[in-house]
Amino acid sequence: MSGLLKSSIGRKVAMALSGLFLVVFLTQHFVINSTAVIAPDTFNAWSHFMGTNPLVQFVLQPILIFGVVFHFVMGFVLELQNRKARPVGYVEYKGSANAPWTSRNMILSGITILAFLGLHFYDFWIPEMIHKYVEFAPEDPTRYYAETVHKFESPVRVGLYVISFVFLALHLWHGFASTFQSVGFNNSYSKALSKFAKVWSVAIPVGFILIAVYLHFNQIPH
Amino acid sequence: MKLTLKVWRQKNATAKGQLVTYTIDGIDGDMSFLEMMDMLNNKLINEGDAPVTFDHDCREGICGSCSMFINGEAHGPDRLVTTCQLHMRKFKDGDTITIEPFRAAGFPVIKDLMVDRSAFDRIQHAGGFISVNTSGNTQDANSIPIEKENADNAFAAATCIGCGACVASCKNSSAMLFVGAKVSQFALLPQGEVEATNRVLNMVKQMDEEGFGNCTNTGACEVECPKGISLENIARMNREYLAASLEG
Ligand code: HEM
Ligand code: SF4
Ligand code: FES
Numbered sequence: 001m002s003g004l005l006k007s008s009i010g011r012k013v014a015m016a017l018s019g020l021f022l023v024v025f026l027t028q029h030f031v032i033n034s035t036a037v038i039a040p041d042t043f044n045a046w047s048h049f050m051g052t053n054p055l056v057q058f059v060l061q062p063i064l065i066f067g068v069v070f071h072f073v074m075g076f077v078l079e080l081q082n083r084k085a086r087p088v089g090y091v092e093y094k095g096s097a098n099a100p101w102t103s104r105n106m107i108l109s110g111i112t113i114l115a116f117l118g119l120h121f122y123d124f125w126i127p128e129m130i131h132k133y134v135e136f137a138p139e140d141p142t143r144y145y146a147e148t149v150h151k152f153e154s155p156v157r158v159g160l161y162v163i164s165f166v167f168l169a170l171h172l173w174h175g176f177a178s179t180f181q182s183v184g185f186n187n188s189y190s191k192a193l194s195k196f197a198k199v200w201s202v203a204i205p206v207g208f209i210l211i212a213v214y215l216h217f218n219q220i221p222h
Numbered sequence: 223m224k225l226t227l228k229v230w231r232q233k234n235a236t237a238k239g240q241l242v243t244y245t246i247d248g249i250d251g252d253m254s255f256l257e258m259m260d261m262l263n264n265k266l267i268n269e270g271d272a273p274v275t276f277d278h279d280c281r282e283g284i285c286g287s288c289s290m291f292i293n294g295e296a297h298g299p300d301r302l303v304t305t306c307q308l309h310m311r312k313f314k315d316g317d318t319i320t321i322e323p324f325r326a327a328g329f330p331v332i333k334d335l336m337v338d339r340s341a342f343d344r345i346q347h348a349g350g351f352i353s354v355n356t357s358g359n360t361q362d363a364n365s366i367p368i369e370k371e372n373a374d375n376a377f378a379a380a381t382c383i384g385c386g387a388c389v390a391s392c393k394n395s396s397a398m399l400f401v402g403a404k405v406s407q408f409a410l411l412p413q414g415e416v417e418a419t420n421r422v423l424n425m426v427k428q429m430d431e432e433g434f435g436n437c438t439n440t441g442a443c444e445v446e447c448p449k450g451i452s453l454e455n456i457a458r459m460n461r462e463y464l465a466a467s468l469e470g
Contacts, residue, residue, distance in 0.1 A: 004467050007426055007427070007430055007463075007467075008396075008398075008426065008429070008430050008434075008435075008436045008437070009426055009437075009459070009460055009463045009464075010463075010467065011436060012436055012437055012460070013460065013464065078436045078438075081435060081436060082393070082394035082395070082396075082435040082436055082438075084327065084433070084435075085326060085327050085328070085394055085395035085396070085433055085434055085435030086325050086326055086327065086394075086395045086435070087327055088325055088331075089325065090291060090294065090322055090325055091228075091230075091241055091320060091322060092293060092294040092320045092322070093294050094293065094294030094295050095393060095442070097294065097295055097299075097445075098295070098391055098440075098441070098442040098445035098446050099393070099440035099441055099442040099445070100440070100441075103438060103439065103440035103441065104393055104438075104440055106438060174439075178438075178439040181439045181453060181456065181457050181460075182437075182439065182460065183460065183464075184457045184458065184459075184460035184461030184462075184464060185457065186453065186454045186456075186457035186458075187454075
């Protein structure tokens with residue numbers, strides 16, 4: 001058991017489990033966001049719950065942050081090791097002949113997501129933290145919807161979000177289905193599950209894009 | 223057919239190598255790639271140049287020694303063949319062919335196109351065997367009933383010839399397909415059960431120590447493997463490894 005995280009396979013499994021955990025989180029995040037389009041009152045209620053519930057704030061949130069940080073740090077560690085494993089490169093290397101682009105560029109799509117997370121934290125998480133834990137502003141359970149809608153007023157921000165979600169889809173197109181193989185699950189069931197993973201990896205990011213674009217075109221007065 | 227060849231020339235393990243361009247004429251489509259290389263070497267020797275060093279032995283796709291990276295792919299553009307089985311009819315008159323050694327930290331270049339693949343031997347020594355008494359009282363293998371599916375999968379895994387094309391093709395220089403095959407061929411059979419736990423732990427440990435990269439599940443190895451070794455073998459190794467780690 002000890003040393004599992006030092007081995008190539010242990011690390012790969014950790015990568016897969018943290019990725020799967022983020023997939024579950026993303027589904028939950030998507031469900032809440034979608035209420036902003038279909039039922040703003042529900043959006044307010046759920047956001048208020050997520051933003052004030054101590055279990056969510058002080059247990060789940062730290063776990064999530066740990067999961068994200070673990071995933072991208074391990075991603076970089078693996079990438080560096082993999083580069084070291086071929087100190088002298090090929091003059092001619094036909095990567096596209098035998099492997100899909102998405103699988104060969106996980107670090108690129110990952111870094112794009114990381115950059116997006118920077119923007120996303122700056123947009124939502126940092127203001128929330130200041131609001132709640134620095135200024136101790138009085139809690140208004142109906143503020144979330146309007147605040148969120150106003151964030152999507154800027155076309156530049158909407159554009160950046162759209163691009164990021166495209167890269168998220170590319171990351172997940174390979175990543176989600178890949179997790180089954182990583183944890184040693186490769187049989188007729190996993191092949192069926194991979195199809196679901198491919199659909200999910202496009203549907204969820206496209207859903208996020210539609211929500212961002214919808215909010216952009218449905219601004220409410222300040 | 224007339225061809226332009228760009229061949230990696232490197233005097234020894236520490237020398238700096240480079241691609242050297244040669245032209246060669248009179249290549250027949252029915253020749254194998256190695257026969258074409260023989261022609262090139264005859265020409266070089268006649269001209270007083272040093273011939274290109276490359277590994278080869280069986281020339282029928284079973285020894286796994288003919289490691290060449292041809293036009294950006296291990297064993298060239300054809301599928302399910304080694305370099306020695308690659309026919310020149312896969313190329314056209316006037317083509318330029320780039321020929322490089324397999325590249326990986328675990329496969330250092332010895333000279334020209336020849337690399338040192340003894341890392342694979344050391345991985346095998348770490349656990350790719352079963353301990354049986356061979357001094358006359360071995361049990362007849364046919365007396366042990368084995369499920370057809372397991373027997374077939376074990377056989378399929380055992381067709382790995384240790385050529386290293388999986389490592390050469392992988393963007394991470396990962397040896398998982400090779401090690402997955404070598405773990406699987408025993409993991410599927412009762413004879414392999416006795417040493418199963420230590421086998422997978424020790425072989426993976428050796429694989430990591432040899433400096434091979436990690437697996438990203440790109441699947442390049444499976445596509446380029448001349449023996450069609452399946453990615454299922456990597457999944458099996460991962461399962462075996464997880465089970466062994468939790469046990470050990
Ligand atoms: C924060 C920035 C991120 C970085 C830098 C990053 C980086 C990476 C890298 C380099 C890999 C490939 C690892 C390997 O070679 O095996 C990977 C795999 C993966 N990532 Fe990410 N990632 C990030 C965010 C995410 C997010 C937000 C999700 C999901 C919502 C995610 C899900 C996955 C999945 C499912 C895999 C596949 C694991 C496997 O193959 O078993 N990643 N990530
Ligand atoms: S798995 Fe295939 S490519 Fe890798 S060493 Fe064995 S035969 Fe060669
Ligand atoms: S020379 Fe033996 S496999 Fe090619």
